[in-house]
Amino acid sequence: TSMMRIEEVCASIVRSHRETSQYRLEELQALRWKLFSREEVHAYQSKSMDEMWQYCALRLTDAVQYVVEFAKRIPGFRQLCQNDQIVLLKNGSMEVVLVRMSRAFNTENNTVFFDGKFAGTELFKSLGCIDLITAVFDFAHSLCALRLTEQQAALFSALVLINSDRPCLEERGRVERARKEVELALSHTLHRDNQDGLIHKLYQKVSVLKSLCNLHIEKLRWFRQQNPLTVHSLFPPLYKELFA
Numbered sequence: 001t002s003m004m005r006i007e008e009v010c011a012s013i014v015r016s017h018r019e020t021s022q023y024r025l026e027e028l029q030a031l032r033w034k035l036f037s038r039e040e041v042h043a044y045q046s047k048s049m050d051e052m053w054q055y056c057a058l059r060l061t062d063a064v065q066y067v068v069e070f071a072k073r074i075p076g077f078r079q080l081c082q083n084d085q086i087v088l089l090k091n092g093s094m095e096v097v098l099v100r101m102s103r104a105f106n107t108e109n110n111t112v113f114f115d116g117k118f119a120g121t122e123l124f125k126s127l128g129c130i131d132l133i134t135a136v137f138d139f140a141h142s143l144c145a146l147r148l149t150e151q152q153a154a155l156f157s158a159l160v161l162i163n164s165d166r167p168c169l170e171e172r173g174r175v176e177r178a179r180k181e182v183e184l185a186l187s188h189t190l191h192r193d194n195q196d197g198l199i200h201k202l203y204q205k206v207s208v209l210k211s212l213c214n215l216h217i218e219k220l221r222w223f224r225q226q227n228p229l230t231v232h233s234l235f236p237p238l239y240k241e242l243f244a
């Protein structure tokens, strides 16, 4: 892979991220001290479990749709066969949402951007899965601590998505080659930013992401056991397709 090719891969992934980021970093920063009032928090906490799950599933599906758009604009991803694109999105879209969403955390007051303002973990109480919520916050804190630039976050998102170890890939070799290019682009960028040390920290995050996604699926199964009709008839189809 020539240096020219690596620069090309970097530019296309960073551009795709910027075009599909849902909220720009500046927008999230501008809102970071806009907190829900005590009354607003209480209103969320008074929602039923299935109302709160429905609402979050909708919001999460919005975020996933932007990740699908991000993936489609990555040359190495677009050239894969349909089956493999779906396999990578099915297994990786939640991981990319979690990487992206870490930008929407204010680690100074432990809040996340949700429904127009910033919310603490207590706002999500009625979901009934405080362990998942806490794990998401903890992950966001640990990723924020690395202080990734948008370019580094874009390349790390592409690396998380284009993973040749996913099950049921038809053309694993092609995914491996696409992944290799993203790895070179990421290490090239980290080297240029004089942050070679970050690469192994980022690889450590990949295993945390996997366990977080498994916890999300586990909690969804737990919720669906109690509210089968809600999931069946009120959850977004894309959410069910990817996670149920």
Ligand SMILES: CCS(=O)(=O)c1ccc(CC(=O)Nc2nc(-c3ccccc3)c(C(=O)c3ccccc3CC(C)C)s2)cc1
Pocket (backbone or CB within 6 Å): 021, 022, 023, 024, 053, 055, 056, 057, 059, 060, 063, 097, 100, 101, 102, 103, 104, 112, 113, 114, 115, 116, 124, 127, 133, 136, 137, 216
């Ligand atoms: C991601 C692109 S972005 O432009 O940065 C962006 C764009 C838009 C937003 C607004 C937004 O949708 N925030 C949400 N916050 C949470 C959340 C909730 C609990 C703790 C921490 C964050 C959402 C979730 O539904 C969620 C997310 C991760 C794992 C689990 C869940 C809940 C389960 C029950 C589905 S949606 C935020 C950020």
